[in-house]
Amino acid sequence: MVKVTICGAAGGIGQPLALLLKQSELITHLALYDVVNALGVAADLSHINTRSNVTGHGKEDMDEALKNAHTVVIPAGVPRKPGMTRDDLFKINAGIVRDLAAGIAKNCPEAHVLIISNPVNSTVPIVCEVLKKHGVFNPKKVFGISTLDVVRSSRFAFEINNAIDPQSTRVTVIGGHSGVTIVPVLSQIPGQTFTKEQLEALTHRIQYGGDEVVKAKDGAGSATLSMAHAGARFTNVILQATVAGKAGLIESTFVNLEADPESTAGFRAKTHLDYFAQDVEFGREGVSKILPLPTLSDYEQLLLGAAIPELKVNIIKGAAFITDDAKI
Numbered sequence: 001m002v003k004v005t006i007c008g009a010a011g012g013i014g015q016p017l018a019l020l021l022k023q024s025e026l027i028t029h030l031a032l033y034d035v036v037n038a039l040g041v042a043a044d045l046s047h048i049n050t051r052s053n054v055t056g057h058g059k060e061d062m063d064e065a066l067k068n069a070h071t072v073v074i075p076a077g078v079p080r081k082p083g084m085t086r087d088d089l090f091k092i093n094a095g096i097v098r099d100l101a102a103g104i105a106k107n108c109p110e111a112h113v114l115i116i117s118n119p120v121n122s123t124v125p126i127v128c129e130v131l132k133k134h135g136v137f138n139p140k141k142v143f144g145i146s147t148l149d150v151v152r153s154s155r156f157a158f159e160i161n162n163a164i165d166p167q168s169t170r171v172t173v174i175g176g177h178s179g180v181t182i183v184p185v186l187s188q189i190p191g192q193t194f195t196k197e198q199l200e201a202l203t204h205r206i207q208y209g210g211d212e213v214v215k216a217k218d219g220a221g222s223a224t225l226s227m228a229h230a231g232a233r234f235t236n237v238i239l240q241a242t243v244a245g246k247a248g249l250i251e252s253t254f255v256n257l258e259a260d261p262e263s264t265a266g267f268r269a270k271t272h273l274d275y276f277a278q279d280v281e282f283g284r285e286g287v288s289k290i291l292p293l294p295t296l297s298d299y300e301q302l303l304l305g306a307a308i309p310e311l312k313v314n315i316i317k318g319a320a321f322i323t324d325d326a327k328i
């Protein structure tokens with residue numbers, strides 16, 4: 001039995017993500033949890049003629065939704081409106097993610113946890129600290145989904161140079177998931193020939209791609225369809241590695257560096273970061289290896305230098321939300 005639970009399944013991301021995951025042959029049970037409309041979305045999706053069973057779970061039914069899940073994907077929470085930063089969402093989303101993490105600790109402590117809710121740089125430490133408090137934390141199984149930055153990098157690079165294939169070109173994106181913490185390693189795209197001006201404009205567009213959507217939606221939310229695509233891509237990689245046993249799969253993702261202490265010891269000593277987005281190779285247990293940082297150009301070194309202090313603040317804020325709260 002491979003049960004995948006989506007928390008926030010009736011939302012802008014949750015619905016198309018559920019639709020995409022309904023296509024997966026590796027999922028036998030898709031559980032949709034939301035505080036509103038989960039039953040309606042589940043009834044609708046359950047008519048699609050693929051093998052997985054779909055169940056819907058409302059507000060009072062979180063335990064059942066999470067019970068024995070293999071993987072939990074979390075797009076629950078509020079999205080940005082124009083003029084807001086991702087950090088402005090912390091006030092509401094931190095508590096939502098904390099409560100879901102407590103539910104995971106209780107009902108599916110061995111699950112792979114894939115976090116979409118913003119601010120990812122803080123919500124991932126929140127989940128990890130809750131799982132630690134419950135004695136069930138496994139750093140190899142908790143991921144911040146930063147795949148949308150990877151997807152945007154390939155697409156935006158293709159718009160400048162259409163010799164780059166947007167589907168097969170996987171750009172490594174390191175750092176975190178907000179503004180200057182997003183560091184796309186464009187210098188490593190094979191055969192890329194960007195001018196300095198093009199590289200700078202492309203980097204800025206990737207770092208602030210989310211704002212482009214927030215502005216265009218004009219108060220109606222942030223990226224949902226592209227995020228559902230990115231979320232399904234990452235979830236499918238996790239399932240391919242952990243369920244189907246496919247070796248050698250790699251994606252950039254925001255993880256706790258304890259997932260691979262040996263490979264990351266030098267980086268941690270230099271930066272004092274406990275979390276970082278980097279290329280990860282997956283195995284049966286989740287993280288198999290955190291790959292070494294790719295060679296960075298001088299420009300990318302500067303970007304990384306700018307990312308680290310903000311990343312640190314975001315991470316400490318998330319972790320402190322749990323460690324300073326004696327009630328959990």
Ligand SMILES: NC(=O)c1ccc[n+]([C@@H]2O[C@H](COP(=O)([O-])OP(=O)(O)OC[C@H]3O[C@@H](n4cnc5c(N)ncnc54)[C@H](O)[C@@H]3O)[C@@H](O)[C@H]2O)c1
Pocket residue numbers: 007008009010011012013014033034035036075076077078079080089093096115116117118119120145146147148149177221222223224227
């Ligand atoms: N990681 C990324 O790259 C990325 C990309 C886009 C959006 N996001 C983030 O994803 C989150 C969701 O965005 P959206 O556009 O889907 O928002 P949305 O408002 O359309 O949907 C969120 C859903 O979460 C549900 N929800 C709220 N509290 C809940 C709880 N306690 N338990 C279960 N469900 C709950 C809501 O009822 C709603 O259906 C936001 O925080 C947004 O910033 C992240």
Ligand SMILES: O=C(O)C[C@H](O)C(=O)O
Pocket residue numbers: 079080086118148209210211213214222223
């Ligand atoms: O920009 C946002 O707030 C949503 C998401 O993080 C994105 O990158 O599109």
